Amino acid sequence: MTTLIQAEIPDQLAEQAQRLVERGWAPNVESIVTESLRRYLESHQESLTEQFLRDDVEWGIKGDD
Numbered sequence: 001m002t003t004l005i006q007a008e009i010p011d012q013l014a015e016q017a018q019r020l021v022e023r024g025w026a027p028n029v030e031s032i033v034t035e036s037l038r039r040y041l042e043s044h045q046e047s048l049t050e051q052f053l054r055d056d057v058e059w060g061i062k063g064d065d
Helices: 010-020 027-062
Strands: none
Touching: 010 027
């Protein structure tokens, strides 16, 4: 299953991605975007989890209902 996402990116990034494709480093720009998003999410997962835990603890202490 896949989801279509439309995004605006700076021209310079689009050009760099296209050059990587032309040089054979990636099959297409979509694969670069997918891999970039995967790496970003993996690298930020720990900090997101930590923030969710902090928010839960703060809510438990303060009881902001």
